[in-house]
Amino acid sequence: MNAPAEIAVIKQHLIDPEICIRCNTCEVSCPVGAITHDSRNYVVDPDKCKQCMACVPPCPTGAIDNWRTMPKAIAHSLAAQFEWDELPPELSTDELAAAGVTADVEIAEPTPAVLPAAASGEEPFDSAAFNATLPPWSAAHAYTNLYGPKNPTTATVVGNVRVTQVGREYDTHHLMLDFGAMPYPVLEGQSIGILPPGVDDKGRPHHARQYSIASPRNGERPGYNNVSLTIKRVLEDHQGRPVRGVASNYLCDLKVGDKVQVIGPFGASFLMPNHPRSHIVMICTGTGSAPMRAMTEWRRRLRASGKFEAGKLMLFFGARTKEELPYFGPLMNLPKDFIDINFAYSRTADQPKRYVQDRIRERAADLAVLLKDPNSYFYVCGLKSMEEGVVLALHDVAQQAGLSWDKIGPALKAEGRLHLETY
Ligand SMILES: Cc1cc2nc3c(=O)[nH]c(=O)nc-3n(C[C@H](O)[C@H](O)[C@H](O)COP(=O)(O)OP(=O)(O)OC[C@H]3O[C@@H](n4cnc5c(N)ncnc54)[C@H](O)[C@@H]3O)c2cc1C
Ligand code: SF4
Ligand code: SF4
Incomplete structure (x- = not known):
């Protein structure tokens, strides 16, 4: 269709x-801030979207990849999108004609996303710009979206144990789910979607919440069709105000034998390398340890088999205090020649505050060697607030070692060697 000159027609995203x-991945991927959300929906601003496609590959569900031919004057507004429970259909030819669109529409070619320049001192450092959307070249094939909100599967709780000290506000649980005869193949780094029962304050079913899988590909219990999750009970929001998180409280209170509605699996890039002598650097806070536990345990099982020549395994793990670290005890039992562990505590009495990025800077000499090595893969998971500081610390380590971040940063992204998952 050729629209009359006065009728602007867009392919609305x-x-x-x-x-x-509602995983927020698209919002952090968009270089022009076109994506926003409220407590219910993620939406795209038609006045800001440049159709660069940067948000499309990282979306774990494909929910982002929808386009509607629309006269710009009647494009779906943000207010309308916030109210939707489902996507509206394409306008029919008659509806388009009624809006003044009378012939074939020319759709503008998407413009490739442009990486922001590396930190120059003037531009704010954009860590998300270096987040890989491709997996490591040697990653195993990840199955995704086998189950969706319209066809969830059911898992049975086979275990629920606390992994932090009892009676504190940082209650964190290790939850084990069994899928019985239903296929639910996963890889370390993937996540699962949980559909909490009940409805929200508008009477609509709760949307799914995402949780990283904390067990390796062959099961929490090897050879069984089960997974484990690390769930922190949310009792205050990000501003510290009291709330009772819907899904996290539901999950932490589950009993053995309870049934859970599950969707997924999700994620096809935050995956571990499988080739011999590949190095893994894991940087996490809190429940961001879940995928790191999965990767570490898979490497531990491979080592026990004696059939895999692994590279280095380095872990940077941050928390306010050591009591808040999930899996602290088991971590301390891992052999030193298997994993190089660096803890950072920010609230230990009589100790200076230390964050994971401080530990990264302290280990600059070792990390610079790894940053240079194409067999090294970096994973960051946990609190959103740590992401920028961590990537900036890697940037500084590279620059101070005489490596150019302008080359290394984009290479880490392009080669699937830097993966960020923060929430
Ligand atoms: C890729 C991905 C992986 C994740 N993996 C894990 C995981 O392994 N373990 C885990 O516990 N969580 C994980 N999360 C977070 C999880 O999906 C939920 O957001 C979290 O459990 C809160 O859900 P809720 O229903 O309990 O809270 P909601 O009812 O959704 O939220 C209640 C209030 O708490 C705030 N809030 C939401 N999340 C948090 C939080 N984490 N901390 C503090 N306040 C919050 C909200 O802004 C809201 O104001 C992951 C998220 C993503 C996107
Ligand atoms: S297509 Fe590009 S501009 Fe549009 S919402 Fe996605 S990332 Fe943002
Ligand atoms: S599922 Fe896709 S569209 Fe929804 S918030 Fe995540 S990245 Fe965005």
Whole structure:
């Protein structure tokens, strides 16, 4: 269709609210801030979206990849998108004609996303710009979206134990789910979607929440069709105000034998390398330890088999105090020649505050060697607030070692060697 000169026609970019799991990945991927959200929906601003496609590959569900031919004057507004429970259909030819669009529409070619320049001192450092959307070249094949909100599967709780000290506000649980005869193949680094029962304050079913899988590919219990998750009970929001998180409290209170509605698996890039002598650097806080536990345990099982020549395994793990670290005890029992562990505590009495990025700077000499090595893979998971500081610390380590971040940063992204998952 050729629109009359006065009728501007766009291919409007929209997010499917029925599939979206509200993971925020698209919002951090968009270089122009076109994506926003409220407590219910993720939406795209038609006045800001440049159709660069940067948000499309990272979306774990494909909910982001929806486009509607629309006269710009009647494009779906943000206010309308926030109210949707499902996507509206394409306008029919008659509806388009009624809006003044009378012939074939020319759709503008998407413009490739542009990486922001590395930190120059003037531009703010954009850590998300270096987040790989491709997996490591040697990653195993990840199955994704086998189950969606319209066809969830059921898992049975086979274990629920606390992994932090009892009676404290940082209650964290290790939850084990069994899928019985239903296929649910996973890889370390993938996540699962949980559909909490009940409805939200508008009477609509709760949307799914995402949780990283904390067990290796062959099961929490090897050879069984089960996974484990690390769940922190949310009792205050990000501003510290009291709330009772819907899914985290539901999950932490589950009993053995309870049934859970599950979707997923999700994630096809935050995956571990499988080739011999590949190095893994894991940087996490809190429940960001879940995928690191999965990767570490898989490497531990490979080592026990005696059939895999592994590279280095380095862990940077941050928490306010050591009591808040999930899995602290088991971590301390791992052999030193298997994993190089660096803890950072920010609230230990009579000790200076230390964050993971401080530990990264202290280990600069070892990390610079790894940053240079194409067989090294870096994973960051945990609190959103740590992401920028961690990537900036890697940037500084590289620059101070005489390596150019302008080359290394984009290479880490392009080669699937830097993966960021923060929430
Ligand atoms: C890729 C991905 C992986 C994740 N993996 C894990 C995991 O392994 N373990 C885990 O416990 N969580 C994980 N999360 C977070 C999880 O999906 C939920 O967001 C979290 O459990 C809160 O859900 P809720 O239903 O309990 O809270 P909601 O009812 O959704 O939220 C209640 C209030 O708490 C705030 N809030 C939401 N999340 C948090 C939080 N984490 N801390 C503090 N306040 C919060 C909200 O802004 C809201 O104001 C992951 C998220 C993503 C995107
Ligand atoms: S599922 Fe896709 S569309 Fe929804 S918030 Fe995540 S990245 Fe965005
Ligand atoms: S297509 Fe590009 S501009 Fe549009 S929402 Fe996605 S990342 Fe942002």
